[in-house]
Amino acid sequence: MGIEKPAVCGGEPVRDTKLFYGHQYIDEADIQAVVDVLKSDYLTCGPKIGELEKKLCEVTGARYAVVCSNGTAALHMACMAAGIGPGDEVVTTPITFAASANCALYCGARPVFADICEDTYNIDPKSVSERIGEKTKAVVAVDFTGQSVQLDELLAVCREKGLVLIEDGAHVIGTKYKGRPNGSIADMTTFSFHPVKTVTGGEGGAVLTNSEDYYQKLLLYRSHGITRNEDLMEGRPEGGWYYEQVGLGYNYRMTDMQAALIISQLDKLPLFSKRRKEIVERYNEAFSRLPQIAVQKEIPESDTTRHLYILRLVPEKLKIGRKEFFDALAAENICCNVHYIPTYYFPYYQKMRYRKGICPKAEKLYEEIISLPLYYAMTDRDVEDVIRAVAKIAGYYGRE
Numbered sequence: 001m002g003i004e005k006p007a008v009c010g011g012e013p014v015r016d017t018k019l020f021y022g023h024q025y026i027d028e029a030d031i032q033a034v035v036d037v038l039k040s041d042y043l044t045c046g047p048k049i050g051e052l053e054k055k056l057c058e059v060t061g062a063r064y065a066v067v068c069s070n071g072t073a074a075l076h077m078a079c080m081a082a083g084i085g086p087g088d089e090v091v092t093t094p095i096t097f098a099a100s101a102n103c104a105l106y107c108g109a110r111p112v113f114a115d116i117c118e119d120t121y122n123i124d125p126k127s128v129s130e131r132i133g134e135k136t137k138a139v140v141a142v143d144f145t146g147q148s149v150q151l152d153e154l155l156a157v158c159r160e161k162g163l164v165l166i167e168d169g170a171h172v173i174g175t176k177y178k179g180r181p182n183g184s185i186a187d188m189t190t191f192s193f194h195p196v197k198t199v200t201g202g203e204g205g206a207v208l209t210n211s212e213d214y215y216q217k218l219l220l221y222r223s224h225g226i227t228r229n230e231d232l233m234e235g236r237p238e239g240g241w242y243y244e245q246v247g248l249g250y251n252y253r254m255t256d257m258q259a260a261l262i263i264s265q266l267d268k269l270p271l272f273s274k275r276r277k278e279i280v281e282r283y284n285e286a287f288s289r290l291p292q293i294a295v296q297k298e299i300p301e302s303d304t305t306r307h308l309y310i311l312r313l314v315p316e317k318l319k320i321g322r323k324e325f326f327d328a329l330a331a332e333n334i335c336c337n338v339h340y341i342p343t344y345y346f347p348y349y350q351k352m353r354y355r356k357g358i359c360p361k362a363e364k365l366y367e368e369i370i371s372l373p374l375y376y377a378m379t380d381r382d383v384e385d386v387i388r389a390v391a392k393i394a395g396y397y398g399r400e
């Protein structure tokens with residue numbers, strides 16, 4: 001066969017149509033579920049909300065679920081329920097979407113960044129320990145790519161120091177840690193139902209917890225701090241219309257259309273999970289043969305449904321950098337992404353005087369990564385196209 005010429009150098013692309021890094025999968029049952037709600041009496045605050053919350057408890061084993069408008073709102077509500085406020089610090093990872101740190105800022109607290117484990121890319125419990133101080137109130141740990149963080153180690157650190165462990169599980173739905181679904185283990189776990197995530201509602205989020213106390217607080221924050229629960233009122237109900245605002249909350253509610261869509265999508269979670277695992281296995285098998293590529297390490301405790309597949313380049317083995325590799329893939333019609341730019345690199349964080357260099361492993365990772373297409377509806381042909389494109393570019397630009 002010889003060495004094929006990459007499309008960036010004038011060769012033939014591996015495919016004619018563009019393949020994107022993520023895409024939702026919506027079937028007729030999903031569409032019907034939404035239509036049924038539209039024909040019903042309730043578009044919001046209706047029966048689909050409780051139904052979804054019950055289903056999320058079944059799927060995760062958590063005692064309580066509170067669904068909300070998106071994953072960012074879920075993180076904000078979790079931070080509020082944890083009692084985070086001005087002067088507090090919250091330890092999190094920089095290799096995540098900005099919301100994992102912004103949620104601390106919403107509460108007037110300061111995010112503190114801990115470094116990652118070199119080979120799993122998840123937050124390193126040792127680094128978390130080192131960055132805990134007098135003001136630390138909580139840890140927001142992100143199950144990056146869908147692989148569970150080291151929950152036992154993180155819980156041990158949090159218990160010892162009296163901190164709340166919030167798991168940003170935007171990537172983790174479908175994953176199990178030591179045989180238990182993520183969502184039932186940390187003090188609170190948040191989910192996102194954005195269309196690139198494994199299960200979607202268009203937009204949507206949830207907080208899962210086993211704590212009755214957090215649960216009651218989350219219900220209040222979701223809806224203006226207003227309650228109809230007599231036990232939570234300061235006065236006595238004056239009649240059937242009566243409710244009280246007992247705290248300051250938001251409108252973070254989800255619509256019944258979203259809830260119905262997510263319920264219908266959750267029916268397909270085992271299928272989604274299975275297909276994602278198959279694709280990851282095929283990628284791992286192919287890329288572990290390429291010296292130019294490092295494969296993400298999997299910890300045995302995590303039975304992972306992967307949301308993202310990260311291609312990590314080995315710079316010493318390549319004549320080109322990440323940008324050139326990314327562009328070469330695009331020329332092959334493999335349209336990738338990068339997850340993530342370290343949060344504190346953003347101008348907003350730089351203005352708050354976060355210095356570069358505070359998380360060297362995370363910063364090195366960022367220079368070397370590309371997120372490859374990974375989603376349920378990818379065909380075997382799509383998967384092989386990605387593998388051929390990566391192998392072609394790695395081979396052409398490889399060095400001994």
Ligand SMILES: *Cc1c(COP(=O)(O)O)cnc(C)c1O
Nearest residue numbers: 070071072097099170192193194
């Ligand atoms: C998507 C995502 C969020 C935010 O979720 P939204 O539903 O988009 O608000 C938070 N954290 C991580 C790690 C995410 O990937």
